[in-house]
Amino acid sequence: MTNSNKTATLIVNGETYELPMYTPTAGPDVIDIRKLYAQAGVFTYDPGFTSTAACDSTITFIDGEKGELLHRGYPIDQLAGKSHYLEVCYLLLYGELPTVDQLEDFEHRVTHHTMVHEQMMNFFRGFRRDAHPMAIITGVIGAMSAFYHDSLDITDEWQREVASIRMIAKMPTIVAMAFKYTVGQPFVYPRNDLDYASNFLRMCFSVPCEEYEVNPILSRAMDRIFTLHADHEQNASTSTVRLASSSGANPFACIAAGVACLWGPAHGGANQACLEMLREIGTVDRIPEFIARAKDRDDPFRLMGFGHRVYKNTDPRATVLKQSADEVLELLGVEDNELLKVAKALEKVALNDPYFIEKKLFPNVDFYSGIILEAMGFPTSMFTPIFALSRTVGWISQWKEMIADPQLKIGRPRQLYHGETNRDYTDIETR
Numbered sequence: 001m002t003n004s005n006k007t008a009t010l011i012v013n014g015e016t017y018e019l020p021m022y023t024p025t026a027g028p029d030v031i032d033i034r035k036l037y038a039q040a041g042v043f044t045y046d047p048g049f050t051s052t053a054a055c056d057s058t059i060t061f062i063d064g065e066k067g068e069l070l071h072r073g074y075p076i077d078q079l080a081g082k083s084h085y086l087e088v089c090y091l092l093l094y095g096e097l098p099t100v101d102q103l104e105d106f107e108h109r110v111t112h113h114t115m116v117h118e119q120m121m122n123f124f125r126g127f128r129r130d131a132h133p134m135a136i137i138t139g140v141i142g143a144m145s146a147f148y149h150d151s152l153d154i155t156d157e158w159q160r161e162v163a164s165i166r167m168i169a170k171m172p173t174i175v176a177m178a179f180k181y182t183v184g185q186p187f188v189y190p191r192n193d194l195d196y197a198s199n200f201l202r203m204c205f206s207v208p209c210e211e212y213e214v215n216p217i218l219s220r221a222m223d224r225i226f227t228l229h230a231d232h233e234q235n236a237s238t239s240t241v242r243l244a245s246s247s248g249a250n251p252f253a254c255i256a257a258g259v260a261c262l263w264g265p266a267h268g269g270a271n272q273a274c275l276e277m278l279r280e281i282g283t284v285d286r287i288p289e290f291i292a293r294a295k296d297r298d299d300p301f302r303l304m305g306f307g308h309r310v311y312k313n314t315d316p317r318a319t320v321l322k323q324s325a326d327e328v329l330e331l332l333g334v335e336d337n338e339l340l341k342v343a344k345a346l347e348k349v350a351l352n353d354p355y356f357i358e359k360k361l362f363p364n365v366d367f368y369s370g371i372i373l374e375a376m377g378f379p380t381s382m383f384t385p386i387f388a389l390s391r392t393v394g395w396i397s398q399w400k401e402m403i404a405d406p407q408l409k410i411g412r413p414r415q416l417y418h419g420e421t422n423r424d425y426t427d428i429e430t431r
Contacts, residue, residue, distance in 0.1 A: 012040045026061050026070075043414040055242060056405065059092060059397050060231045067313035071231060072096070080320040085226040085390075086110060086196050089168055092231055092397040113169035114190035114199065116177075117147040124181050133178040133385045134263045140174050141167075142256035152250040154403050163251040164396045171392045172196065175385045176203035182381070197223040200389070205377065217331050218376060221324040225369050228317040229387055231394025237261040237268065241395045242402050243411040251399060258395045259388045268384040268391075271370035274305035275339070275380045278370075283338060284345045295355055305367030306350055307360060317365035325368045332375045343371045 006021040008031045017040055020032045030053045033044055046052045061070045069076040072091050079088050083097075090098045090106050098106060123143055127136050144166075145152055151163035177187050180203075188203045198214040201222055206212030232238070240261040244254040262268035281290050293301040308315050329340060347363055350356045373383055402408060 010036075010040070012042055015040065026063070037414075043416075045416050049239070049413075054234065054239065054411075055402065056407070057234070057398070057401060058095065059401060060233045060394070062233050062310055064308075064310040064312045067311050067316050069232070069316050076228065076316050077320050080224050080227045080317070083227070084195075085223050085230070088227050088230050089393040092393050093164060093400065109165050110169045110196070111192050111199075113166050114173050114192075116170050116173050120147060121187065124177055124187075127181070129182065129184060131182065133175070133182055133381055134259065134388070136178040136181065137174060137385055137388060138256050138259045138263070140178070141171075141252055141259060144170075144252040145250045148252070152252075154245075154248060154251065160251070160400055160403060164400060167251065167255055167396055168393055171389045172200040173203060175382075175389045176200060178385060179204050179378075179382055195219065195223075197226060201376075215331065217327050221328050221372050222376075224321060224324050225372065225386065226390040228321055228365055229369075229390035231391070231397065235267070236264070237391065238395060238398050241399055245399050245402055246408065246411040248410075251396070254399055255392065255395055258391070262388050262391065263384060268387045270304065270364075271366040271373070271387070272380045272383040274366050274370040275374055275383070277304040278339050278342050278346070281342050281346070284341055287342065287345055287349060291349060291353070303346075303350075303361065305370065306356070306363055308362075308364045311364070312360060314360075314362050315364040318363055318368055321365055321368040321372070322363070325371050328372050328375050337375070340371060340375060343367075 006023075006029065008019045008021055010017045010019055017036070019036065021029050022032060023029050037043060044052075059072065061073075062068065071079060071088065072095055074091065074097075079091075083091075086107050087098060087103055089110075090103060120140065120143070123140060124136065127139070148163070148166060151159045151166060153159045173190050180187050186208060188206050188208075190199050190203060194202060194214070198219040201214050201219060202212055234242075237258040241254050241258040244257040245251075249257075265273060281287060290301065290303070293299045294303045329344070347367070350361060350363055356362070370380075370383060373386065374380075378386070
């Protein structure tokens with residue numbers, strides 16, 4: 001951030017105030033209002049903080065008009081097409097692509113931290129078998145602070161590093177354990193000879209009574225899902241992690257807060273909502289009916305998995321994931337799965353119908369990730385946990401950046417109060 005030598009003039013009750021402005025390396029200029037209350041005695045009003053920059057960051061940038069997502073300056077399509085998840089994790093955490101030696105060291109550290117404390121097995125068994133996996137994951141991550149006391153001091157740079165590696169390494173194990181617990185199967189320990197995505201798939205789908213071999217097409221598709229969801233600027237869950245960490249909370253508590261926020265259907269549940277919509281449509285022959293409903297302004301029905309709040313042109317992540325979706329469906333087939341038939345037919349309509357093209361209702365990343373996860377055999381209840389697994393590195397990168405920021409202050413949003421003013425208490429007998 002640099003001073004743009006520009007100022008914004010604000011007139012409040014006849015008084016004029018000059019507010020400094022700053023120019024980022026990308027994106028719109030920002031007006032610095034930090035001293036506005038002290039100088040003018042007023043707050044700004046911005047529900048949802050959609051027009052407010054709450055932090056400085058060098059990690060991720062989104063240009064919704066161009067359909068652009070950059071991690072440390074690298075376009076997401078290049079990273080998803082040429083890189084892999086752990087290399088992207090390194091990039092987000094440390095700011096640069098690793099050398100061969102650096103990547104080998106990082107992958108070794110992550111791979112050899114994938115096991116969880118054995119006593120955590122008992123923690124899982126305290127949940128009901130029909131508990132939602134997100135409820136289990138939120139509780140288990142929060143409980144990690146009870147097991148890993150040597151990485152709780154956020155003022156210690158080395159402890160922050162250890163906590164970061166632990167979270168990235170153990171999250172697939174925790175998510176897979178939550179899945180196994182809810183389906184009544186035994187936990188599967190991680191293996192150090194497998195890559196990150198293959199290890200996760202094996203922990204989810206293997207059973208002790210037979211060998212499980214990970215298909216490289218499925219592993220690559222899973223790795224892309226991880227990569228494409230790794231970070232997404234200052235979204236609700238990331239902002240939650242930052243707000244929690246501003247109080248000095250331990251890293252596991254902060255990540256648990258992010259997971260809890262991601263659980264909301266308006267945030268991390270979009271791909272699950274997409275699959276539920278496909279089930280509502282049911283069969284290919286009913287697609288015209290639902291397309292007509294989507295075009296009807298008086299009908300509350302909305303097509304999930306199309307268009308995006310941030311991206312106004314196209315979702316760059318969806319372009320990459322479509323390739324993986326096509327590969328997975330070709331491998332596993334859609335002939336016997338009516339849901340996937342509906343998805344493919346609906347995709348064709350959306351890509352060719354003038355209404356969808358004009359309204360820019362393009363298939364987004366949630367549409368394709370939902371299709372892939374459904375084809376792999378994951379229940380919809382696991383979609384958001386997999387999203388949380390993917391986003392963990394983004395949360396941690398943002399957390400580390402915030403802790404190291406010399407301008408760090410505890411978050412304290414203000415309010416526009418409409419309640420009662422000062423009233424005197426009355427005894428209950430006289431009310």
